[in-house]
Amino acid sequence: xxxxxxxxxxxxxxxxxxxxxxxxxxxxxxxxxxxxxxxxxxxxxxxxxxxxxxxxxxxxxxxxxxxxxxxxxxxxxxxxxxxxxxxxxxxxxxxxxxxxxxxxxxxxxxxxxxxxxxxxxxxxxxxxxxxxxxxxxxxxxxxxxxxxxxxxxxxxxxxxxxxxx
Amino acid sequence: xxxxxxxxxxxxxxxxxxxxxxxxxxxxxxxxxxxxxxxxxxxxxxxxxxxxxxxxxxxxxxxxxxxxxxxxxxxxxxxxxxxxxxxxxxxxxxxxxxxxxxxxxxxxxxxxxxxxxxxxxxxxxxxxxxxxxxxxxxxxxxxxxxxxxxxxxxxxxxxxxxxxxxxxxxxxxxxxxxxxxxxxxxxxxxxxxxxxxxxxxxxxxxxxxxxxxxxxxxxxxxxxxxxxxxxxxxxxxxxxxxxxxxxxxxxxxxxxxxxxxxxxxxxxxxxxxxxxxxxxxxxxxxxxxxxxxxxxxxxxxxxxxxxxxxxxxxxxxxxxxxxxxxxxxxxxxxxxxxxxxxxxxxxxxxxxxxxxxxxxxxxxxxxxxxxxxxxxxxxxxxxxxxxxxxxxxxxxxxxxxxxxxxxxxxxxxxxxxxxxxxxxxxxxxxxxxxxxxxxxxxxxxxxxxxxxxxxxxxxxxxxxxxxxxxxxxxxxxxxxxxxxxxxxxxxxxxxxxxxxxxxxxxxxxxxxxxxxxxxxxxxxxxxxxxxxxxxxxxxxxxxxxxxxxxxxxxxxxxxxxxxxxxxxxxxxxxxxxxxxxxxxxxxxxxxxxxxxxxxxxxxxxxxxxxxxxxxxxxxxxxxxxxxxxxxxxxxxxxxxxxxxxxxxxxxxxxxxxxxxxxxxxxxxxxxxxxxxxxxxxxxxxxxxxxxxxxxxxxxxxxxxxxxxxxxxxxxxxxxxxxxxxxxxxxxxxxxxxxxxxxxxxxxxxxxxxxxxxxxxxxxxxxx
Ligand code: SF4
Ligand code: SF4
Ligand code: FES
Numbered sequence: 001x002x003x004x005x006x007x008x009x010x011x012x013x014x015x016x017x018x019x020x021x022x023x024x025x026x027x028x029x030x031x032x033x034x035x036x037x038x039x040x041x042x043x044x045x046x047x048x049x050x051x052x053x054x055x056x057x058x059x060x061x062x063x064x065x066x067x068x069x070x071x072x073x074x075x076x077x078x079x080x081x082x083x084x085x086x087x088x089x090x091x092x093x094x095x096x097x098x099x100x101x102x103x104x105x106x107x108x109x110x111x112x113x114x115x116x117x118x119x120x121x122x123x124x125x126x127x128x129x130x131x132x133x134x135x136x137x138x139x140x141x142x143x144x145x146x147x148x149x150x151x152x153x154x155x156x157x158x159x160x161x162x163x164x165x
Numbered sequence: 166x167x168x169x170x171x172x173x174x175x176x177x178x179x180x181x182x183x184x185x186x187x188x189x190x191x192x193x194x195x196x197x198x199x200x201x202x203x204x205x206x207x208x209x210x211x212x213x214x215x216x217x218x219x220x221x222x223x224x225x226x227x228x229x230x231x232x233x234x235x236x237x238x239x240x241x242x243x244x245x246x247x248x249x250x251x252x253x254x255x256x257x258x259x260x261x262x263x264x265x266x267x268x269x270x271x272x273x274x275x276x277x278x279x280x281x282x283x284x285x286x287x288x289x290x291x292x293x294x295x296x297x298x299x300x301x302x303x304x305x306x307x308x309x310x311x312x313x314x315x316x317x318x319x320x321x322x323x324x325x326x327x328x329x330x331x332x333x334x335x336x337x338x339x340x341x342x343x344x345x346x347x348x349x350x351x352x353x354x355x356x357x358x359x360x361x362x363x364x365x366x367x368x369x370x371x372x373x374x375x376x377x378x379x380x381x382x383x384x385x386x387x388x389x390x391x392x393x394x395x396x397x398x399x400x401x402x403x404x405x406x407x408x409x410x411x412x413x414x415x416x417x418x419x420x421x422x423x424x425x426x427x428x429x430x431x432x433x434x435x436x437x438x439x440x441x442x443x444x445x446x447x448x449x450x451x452x453x454x455x456x457x458x459x460x461x462x463x464x465x466x467x468x469x470x471x472x473x474x475x476x477x478x479x480x481x482x483x484x485x486x487x488x489x490x491x492x493x494x495x496x497x498x499x500x501x502x503x504x505x506x507x508x509x510x511x512x513x514x515x516x517x518x519x520x521x522x523x524x525x526x527x528x529x530x531x532x533x534x535x536x537x538x539x540x541x542x543x544x545x546x547x548x549x550x551x552x553x554x555x556x557x558x559x560x561x562x563x564x565x566x567x568x569x570x571x572x573x574x575x576x577x578x579x580x581x582x583x584x585x586x587x588x589x590x591x592x593x594x595x596x597x598x599x600x601x602x603x604x605x606x607x608x609x610x611x612x613x614x615x616x617x618x619x620x621x622x623x624x625x626x627x628x629x630x631x632x633x634x635x636x637x638x639x640x641x642x643x644x645x646x647x648x649x650x651x652x653x654x655x656x657x658x659x660x661x662x663x664x665x666x667x668x669x670x671x672x673x674x675x676x677x678x679x680x681x682x683x684x685x686x687x688x689x690x691x692x693x694x695x696x697x698x699x700x701x702x703x704x705x706x707x708x709x710x711x712x713x714x715x716x717x718x719x720x721x722x723x724x725x726x727x728x729x730x731x732x733x734x735x736x737x738x739x740x741x742x743x744x745x746x747x748x749x750x751x752x753x754x755x756x757x758x759x760x761x762x763x764x765x766x767x768x769x770x771x772x773x774x775x776x777x778x779x780x781x782x783x784x785x786x787x788x789x790x791x792x793x794x795x796x797x798x799x800x801x802x803x804x805x806x807x808x809x810x811x812x813x814x815x816x817x818x819x820x821x822x823x824x825x826x827x828x829x830x831x832x833x834x835x836x837x838x839x840x841x842x843x844x845x846x847x848x849x850x851x852x853x854x855x856x857x858x859x860x861x862x863x864x865x866x867x868x869x870x871x872x873x874x875x876x877x878x879x880x881x882x883x884x885x886x887x888x889x890x891x892x893x894x895x896x897x898x899x900x901x902x903x904x905x906x907x908x909x910x911x912x913x914x915x916x917x918x919x920x921x922x923x924x925x926x927x928x929x930x931x932x
Contacts, residue, residue: 055353056331059340 001034001041003048010049023050024060028067029165036163037068065119066135066165073108073115075154076165078132081118084125088141093129094118096144100151113155134165176243190214191234191245192221202247203256203285205263205371206323207235210429212332212566217324218263220285222255223247231255253289260290266301266346267372268318269294276373278386282321301346310357311847312378312438313367315350320374322348326366333431334362335562335584350374359848361555361580361834364437368419368430377416379438379844384410393420393801395734395742396436397490397727399833400647401554402736402803403428403436407728407747414440414728414748424802426533427740429563433555434848435833440728442841443750447711447903449723451753456719465755468722473767475677475703475720476506483511484666484675484701488682488708489649491515491757492732492744493791494777496655497784498761499681505770512675514663515655516683518618518648519914522625525632531808532613532642533738537564540613542605545573546631547595548617548646551580552832552850554737557615557646561585572605574598575620576828577897578890592826592895593917595620595627603634610640619648619829623917647737648831648915654735657790657806664913670697677703681757682724684712691909692879707760709751710837710903723754730756731777733799735806741794742803824919825860825896827876829911835901852905853884854922855897861887864924871925874898876918879909882925896920 009030010023017023027050031042038046038061047054061067068076079085079094097116101109108115122138124130130140131147139150171186178195185194192202205218214236222231226244231252234245246252264286271277303317322341327350330339338352338360352358358366367375389410396403396417404424408416417437423430452468454461463471476483483506485499496515503511520527534557537543543564550557561581565571571585576592590598606612614635621628635641647653663685669675671693678701685694691713698704698717706718709726725746727734732744746756755763758777765772774780778796785791790806798804833839835850854872856864866872868887873880874896883898883905891897898920900907912918 053337053353055337055340058353059342062342063344 001031001045003045006031006045006049020050021052024052024057025064028057028061028064032067032165033162035071036074036165037071065117068165071108071112074113074159076115076117076134077151078117078119078122078134080120080122080124080128080130080132082121084128085130085140088128090129093131093142093144093147097147097151100148114151134163136164174239174241174243176239176241176245178245179247185239187239189239191223191225191232191237191239191243194239195234195245195247200247201288202234203289204235205281205285205321206325208325208328208369210333210423210431211325211328211369215324215328218321219259220256220263222252222259224249224252256289257291260286261295263321264290264294265296266318267321268300270319271373274316274319274373275376275381276319276370280373281371282373303349306376308357308378309350309352309375310359310363312434312844313358313363314376314378314381316374316376317349319372320348320350321372323371325369325371326350326375329362329366329369330358330360332566333559333562334360334365336360336362339366357847361433361435361551362431362559364434365419365431377438379441380408380416383415384408389415392745392747394728394745394747395736396432397650397734397744398433398436398439398836398838399554400650400652400737401428401556402734402738402740402742403432403556404742405432405436407440407745409748412748413750414443416440417728422801424742426535426802427736427738427742428556429535429560431556431559433833435555435836435839435845438844439838439842441844442838443726443728443748445710445841447841448751449708449711449715449721449754450751451723453715453721454719465722465753468720469760469763470767471720472679472705472722472764475705476502476679476764477768479508481507481676482509482674483507483677483679484670485511485513485679485681486663486666486683486685487513487515487651487655487660488680488684489516489651490727491651491655491682492727492730492734492777493651493654493658493741493784494732494780495681495757495761496651496658496660497788498758498765498772498774498780499679500658500660501772502679502761502765505765505768507677511679512666512669513660514666515651515660516649516685516688517652517655517662518622519662519664520618520622520656521914522628523618523622525636526616526621526628526643527645528808529614529632529635529641529643531739531805532644533740533805534560534644536611536642537561537569537613538567540564540569540611542609542612543569543571544602544605544612544614545571545575545579545581545585546602546614546616547575547577547620548615549575549577549579549830549832550615550646552830552834553617553648554646555833561615570605574602575617576892576895577830578888582890589892592828592892593624595624596630599627599630599634602631606634606638606641609638612638612641614641614643615646616643617646617648618652619831619915622915644738650734653737653739653806654733654741657735658784658788662914667694667697667913670701673700675701677701677705679705679707680714681707682709684708684714686713686909687903687906688908689911689915690878690913691906693913707757709754710841712903722760723751724760725749725751725754725756729754730758732756732758733777733781736803739806739808740803741791741799741806743796743799822877822919824921825856825894827910827918827920828892828895828897829915830855830897830899831901832899835899837901837903840902840904850899850901851884852902852907853886853899855886855888855891855899856922857891857893857895858887858889859893860896860922861885864922866924873923873925874910875921875923876910878912878918879906881905881907881910883907896922
């Protein structure tokens with residue numbers, strides 16, 4: 001992803017942000033769409049496109065759990081572990097998925113297909129315990145068996161053209 | 166940006182009626198009447214408050230919840246309570262949270278005993294911990310750089326260091342990574358946090374998270390004394406504090422009560438970590454006498470008598486040469502000594518730039534560094550404040566952040582280029598920029614021009630034109646970026662530069678030469694000096710460090726350094742400020758003023774002064790620029806000396822001949838102290854030649870090749886750096902390492918000169 005492409009993407013929204021710092025987040029998200037994470041080159045492109053230093057851009061990126069500074073799987077499984085989900089058994093769901101994927105806690109599967117992580121509240125308390133795939137569908141309330149089916153379905157899908165994370 | 170009339174507001178804080186100007190934050194309004202509101206992140210020198218730490222919570226009647234006193238401005242009839250039960254409980258709570266992951270390792274923390282976190286916890290904190298959970302642990306300490314150590318466990322995420330890096334030094338290096346209890350200060354690249362000003366983050370850090378590596382575990386606060394003084398690293402004259410333990414200088418810091426008209430509390434890393442030079446191998450420990458018996462050490466007392474004997478013969482013609490860093494008292498007492506010896510009054514001269522053609526510039530109204538904040542144009546004319554008077558860069562950046570247009574004119578790339586307007590001139594061709602300068606000045610009312618002494622002295626024609634343009638610009642003022650620390654003070658005493666002393670020596674007119682912290686053989690036209698000195702019967706060298714003269718001198722008198730002596734230095738903005746001794750590390754050495762007074766006594770013609778304070782009072786009475794000053798009036802912030810009177814100057818010829826124009830560069834990070842101080846090993850700048858890529862190509866050389874550089878005044882073989890920002894047709898001569906001669910390539914008046922630069926074949930490199 002080049003700085004020019006990012007600038008082009010930002011152009012129509014520039015006027016919406018009084019403080020240019022606010023452009024960094026949409027830029028990061030856009031850049032992340034390409035590879036599903038933010039390699040250093042993308043970070044520099046964001047810095048160039050927004051006019052901030054790489055250091056500053058990285059400090060913003062590192063603040064957000066969903067900006068990935070390391071490569072992640074084709075799909076990211078976000079298991080909510082905040083109060084409602086936790087009370088309704090998110091630990092069990094998490095452990096079940098980890099087992100199924102052969103992971104020891106959070107991490108990425110060897111085939112690069114899935115990354116499993118715990119996240120804080122995703123605003124789906126009414127569907128607790130809930131899991132979100134990338135920044136898309138929220139699935140819940142979940143039983144362990146549902147999670148297994150979901151994963152099998154996802155495995156069969158082709159890689160997305162752009163990652164939405 | 167004319168200053169607004171101050172509207173006063175009346176409010177009540179803890180039952181006291183308080184008046185404060187509009188815009189004042191509650192924390193300052195309270196402090197003005199002696200009420201302390203605890204703070205961590207609040208630091209007005211870093212910009213607008215950010216309310217990051219929540220330490221300053223207070224109760225304001227009628228406002229929902231508690232307010233952060235650091236970012237709540239006063240309002241009429243506000244009723245504030247800083248110590249009500251609710252406020253106290255909140256402050257308590259914030260401290261408890263700040264300490265939740267804090268390791269409480271005060272006994273092994275360098276900050277312990279001078280730590281705001283410790284002090285505020287004692288005053289405002291809960292007194293005991295309720296935390297049973299395990300704390301976060303991180304590897305520690307991490308080296309943020311060879312100079313700055315980071316202890317992540319102690320950091321309270323107050324943002325001060327990050328704001329300094331981002332918003333004051335504007336180097337963009339330091340950031341926060343991650344968040345919450347994993348938050349970490351780091352550079353994005355993972356590279357060391359190196360720059361010209363990094364040490365200020367240590368002064369700013371309110372806890373022991375950032376500490377000085379060279380000061381690590383060196384002393385505890387109850388074993389030290391702190392002495393306010395002034396840095397003699399460059400003509401900026403930053404106020405500093407010297408930390409002494411066991412008669413050794415252990416640390417230098419910015420002054421906790423800054424001089425807002427000078428450095429605003431910031432100092433550069435060269436100033437901060439130059440002190441290990443005091444203990445360098447080449448420090449002169451005691452007096453040495455060379456006579457018929459041979460070369461031997463003598464007690465200083467005895468040596469003073471010997472010096473007097475050498476100076477006494479009535480027919481002797483005496484010269485006294487003052488170096489680039491001596492106090493005005495030393496200059497004055499040297500003149501007093503000069504009046505008491507030999508056949509006629511001695512020739513007393515200073516090493517430095519004659520200043521022909523600078524009279525008009527110097528006659529312009531002067532300004533102080535804080536005037537930059539209220540200027541409507543800042544023009545940097547030649548030189549490179551970023552490398553030669555580093556803290557000036559911070560003041561210029563601040564003005565720019567406040568909306569003052571900043572224009573940088575000259576042949577050198579500077580660190581300001583990226584954020585300011587640049588008018589690049591060919592070396593020696595500042596005249597080409599005169600039209601642009603006039604246009605910039607046009608219509609301004611509060612323009613301030615920072616002009617470089619060395620560059621404009623080399624172009625007297627341009628200097629006069631610019632001075633004329635400024636003289637007709639309403640409100641335009643000037644600050645001279647002086648090449649030498651002693652320059653402004655010694656000039657105010659009427660001591661002129663050394664060119665005619667060299668001529669007198671060459672003509673056989675000097676029998677005894679006294680040098681005071683001056684080694685002309687290492688300076689401009691060093692070879693000519695060296696040859697001329699063969700004809701001087703007796704050389705008395707007064708110096709702190711070994712020099713090229715030490716082996717020629719008949720008598721060597723060891724001197725204390727500016728960190729060890731009392732006296733006055735005049736900054737580039739004309740501010741006379743007091744040095745106060747932090748220690749006296751060389752036991753056998755004395756301050757120059759002591760030595761000079763001692764010699765006059767042994768001559769039998771004593772000066773009446775016994776202390777530098779008395780000498781200063783006497784010089785102030787005799788020399789108009791210092792009129793009305795004494796050590797009392799200079800006490801804390803110094804005082805500005807009266808401007809020099811314009812004298813018509815003879816012009817000097819421009820650099821003729823063939824070859825590349827020499828652009829002399831004297832970065833403080835490349836000076837003798839930087840090379841003597843082992844602490845600065847990772848950031849010091851080697852003596853070298855810089856060339857533009859085209860010039861390098863022409864010669865077939867690359868970075869790190871060695872080149873021979875020859876001028877009519879001498880020759881040197883130096884390492885090369887190719888830099889695409891440099892101008893073609895020029896050789897940038899970066900100087901300062903006392904072990905590598907380079908300054909001798911310049912003429913004695915440091916005027917313009919061209920050099921022949923050639924590649925050095927590997928086999929002719931003799932080292
Ligand atoms: S290292 Fe010190 S100055 Fe920097 S954020 Fe932490 S506590 Fe504040
Ligand atoms: S800017 Fe100059 S005076 Fe100030 S600390 Fe640095 S070397 Fe010393
Ligand atoms: S001092 Fe007020 S929030 Fe930090």
